[in-house]
Amino acid sequence: DAGVTQSPTHLIKTRGQHVTLRCSPISGHKSVSWYQQVLGQGPQFIFQYYEKEERGRGNFPDRFSARQFPNYSSELNVNALLLGDSALYLCASSPTGGSYNEQFFGPGTRLTVL
């Protein structure tokens, strides 16, 4: 069975640009969460979506937005990129949006902002 997939694997952008990251959850999973992981730190929660609705939002500026599609895949959009947005962006899926959620992580997208 395919795990969580993310695209692209790597991405290089310049300050001020916009980026869209994509995630496909494990088949049958309806919840997708996004995390930002800066080198040497733990992942920081950005968003959770369940059944196409936002279920949670971390402490990130409005430049960060996301959505979930009817097939449960998801996009994370970041506008007006800053150097500090350089990080590994992880997507995780889980079967439901309930309080106990073993999350299955994708391989991540490595974003470099120059």
Added chain:
Amino acid sequence: GQNIDQPTEMTATEGAIVQINCTYQTSGFNGLFWYQQHAGEAPTFLSYNVLDGLEEKGRFSSFLSRSKGYSYLLLKELQMKDSASYLCAPLYGQNFVFGPGTRLSVLP
């Protein structure tokens, strides 16, 4: 924030036992996960505790004390492949908050 505290780095010898501690704020706490993350890879699930006590799964065990805001991950019979970062992740509401991670180096 939830003030999640873990040691930054630990070193142990192959075949030994190591305990990685984690403390966190108890307000709004719903349970605690441990994840393993090898360098350059995504985190993978190790364990989940919601009640006080010890959960054992093969060479790995995880302990939780809800009243003390304390958990530990115990790794037995260490192998070289256990060299990785170990992330403590308390659940608040329906969202994880990951700790900074403990980088474990297993030496021959």
